[in-house]
Amino acid sequence: MKSNSLLTSLLAFPLVFSAIACDTVYSKANASESKLALADSSGKTGEVNARPAAPAAAPLADSVGFDEKLSHITNGDTTGLWPVKTDYPVAGAILPFKRIIAYYGNLYSTRMGILGELPPTQMLDKLKEEVKRWEAADPNLPVQPALHYIAVTAQGSPGKGGKYRLRMPFHQIDSVLNMAKQVDAIVFLDIQVGLSTLQEEIPQLEKYLAMPNVHLGIDPEFSMKGGQAPGKVIGTFDAADINYASEYLADLVKKNNLPAKVLVVHRFTRPMVTNYKQIKTRPEVQIVMHMDGWGAPARKMNTYRQFIYKEPIEFTGFKIFYKNDLKETPSRLLTPEELVKVKPMPVYIQYQ
Template sequence: MKKYLPIILTVSLMLGACSSQTATKEKEKEETSSEQKSSVEKEKQKAPEKEQQPEEPEQPYKPLEPTEGAVSLKETLTKESQTQPVQEGQKEQPERKVPFGETLSTEMEDLSDGPLKDHRLVTYYGTPASKHMGILGQLEPEEYIKKLKEQAQVYSDLDPERPAVPTIELITTMAQSAPGPDGDYVQMTSEENIETYVKLAEKHDALVLLDIQLGTDTVMNQVKMVEKWLKHPNVHLAIDTEFHVAQGEKPGEDLGEVDGRDIQEAVEYISDLAEKNNLPDKLVLVHQFTGPVLFNKDAIEPTENVEVAINFDGWGAAADKQALYRRYIRDEPAQYGAFKIFYEKDVPVLTPEEVLKMDPSPAVINYQ
C-alpha cells in the first residue's frame, strides 16, 4: 500500500489544484457577471435621463399649400426676366447676387428651424386702435384673417416650393406725439387686443409678429413688456426703428434711430427664452426705410434659435422702393430680406410677381 501513497498524494494535489483553478474561474465569472450587471444597471439609470430630454417643439403654424395646378413663377419666366428692369441711371441689367427664388442672403446660413427656412411670411400690419395705421385696424378680426389668407395664397401659388404662412403683424406699442403717463411717448395696445389676435392666429394656424415702436424707451424694456406673449409658440417680434427718439424729441416729428447692438441684445435674449422654454425657433424682423434709422447694422446676427430679417418699409414710387431695397437689403445683407407694401401710398403698388423678382426674393412681405 505504501508504494501507491505518492501516486495518491500526487493525484490528490492535482485534483486540489484543478479544484482551486475551477473555483478561481468561477469567481472570475461571478466578478465579470457582477461587473456586467453593474454596467447594465448604470445604463438603466442613464436611460431615464435620456427620456427626460425635451422633444423638439411642434411648429404652431400651417403654410397655405399651393392650389392644384399652380405653376411656379420660376418656371414661367425666362432667365432675362427673372431680374428687375433697368432703372434710370443704370446702363445695363444688374446681375443677381442671389439665385432667383432664393431668400437666404449671399454667404448667409440658417442654423435654426425657424419659419423662414422653408416658408415665406405674408403679413398684414396695423392696430385695432387706428384705421390709418394699416389694414388690421380697418377690418373685423375674422374678415381680416380671411383677406390675409387670400393674399398669402397668391404667394404660395407663385412659389410652391416656399409656401406662405399668414402672419398677423400687430402694433403692440404705438409711438405717440405726447409723452403719456409714463413719459416715453408710447401707448401700449391693451392686453385684451393682444390676446384677441394671438388666439385668432392659433385658431387659423397663423403666426403673430408683435411690433414695438419704442418712443424714448429701450429695446430691451419693451421686449420684456411683451415677453409673456413671446413665450407663445406662434408669437415673434418686430422692431420699428424710426420711432425710437432721444429725450427731448418726438416720434413722427424727429427721425429716430436704433443701434444694431441693442437689437442684437434682444435677439440673444429671445434666443435664450426659446431654448429655456423649449419653444419653436423665433424670428426678429427689423424695419428700416433709410440708412440713418439703423446703425451698427452688422452687429445684428441670427442664432441657432432666432432668424433675423431686415424689412425695407419705405413708401412711394415703386422704382425708388426697388432701388432702396437693393441698397439696404441686397448690398447690406442680413440673413433674410423683407419688403413692405403700402396699399394706399405706393405708386404703383407692386404685384406679387414683381416682389418675388427682387434680389434676394423677400422672405417676409408685409402689407399696410
C-alpha cells in the first residue's frame, strides 16, 4: 500500500509543475487578507496571530437522532472500541446524520483524481450516480455529495520558497465552489504541506474555511518532517499537528457561529499518524480518519482494520481509486454494498 500511494503521487507532480506561477499569484493576491500563524518550537501560536476567546457555538438539537445514527454506523461492533465516546457536536453537524460521498482531485491535473480528470458536467453527473448507489445500499443514511479539492499540492522540486509545495490560486477554489453549488455539494480543501507546516498553510485558506459549506483535509503522506523531498518517504503528522488543525477550525466555528466542521486526515500506515491517543475531539469539529490506500479489496480491508479500526478517533473514511484499485490481482472496486457491512461503517467515502 505504501509504495502504491507514493507512485500515484509522484506521477502527479510533473502535471502540476506547469502551474508553478500560481504560487506567486496566490501569495501576492492574498497577502493583505490573511496572516501566517507563527509557531515556536513548542508548537504554540505566537502573539502575532493570537485570537480572543470566541463564544460557544449553538448546541446540537437532536441528540437522540445522533445516538441512533451513531449506533447504526457502529454496525454491531462489540469490542468496545466503537463507537468512540465524545461530546455531542454543535448544531449543523453532518456526521453521523449523513454519509459524505466525495470526488477528489485538482483542476490542473487529470492524473490526481476524478475531480480534475473529467469535464465538470460529466464529473458531476458521475458523482450523482455514485450518490444514488450509496443511497440504495444504505437507505437509513442520507448522502451528502462533496468535492474534495487539493488546494496545496506537494511538489518534487523546492519551488520559489523552498517548501516543496504549491498553493493553488483562489480563482481555482472559486471554480470548485461554483461546481459544488450545481449539485448541493459541500467542499473540502486539502493540504499537502511538503516542507511547510499546517501553521503556515491553514491560515492562508481562512476566508474559505470560514464559509459554512467548506471543510478541511490534511495529508500526512506529504508532511516531510525529515526534510526530504515529497515522494521519497511516507510523511507523518503527530497528534499535535492534528490538534492544531482542529483547534483552528473550532475557533472559526465559534467566532462565526458556523455549523460543525469536518476534518479529514488521510492514513494508510501506522507511522503516518503518531500519538493518536493524544488527538483531541471537539464539539465544533468532526474528525474522520480516512483509509487512503489502494490495491486489491483484501489489501484495502486489511489496511482499514490495522490502521483505522484499531486506533479509533471519532469517525472513519474509505477511499476508492477508480484506476489504481484495478492494478492488482484480483482487480475490482469494492462496492457500497460491501462497505456498509464494515465495522464501523465509514461515513466519508472518497473517490479518486
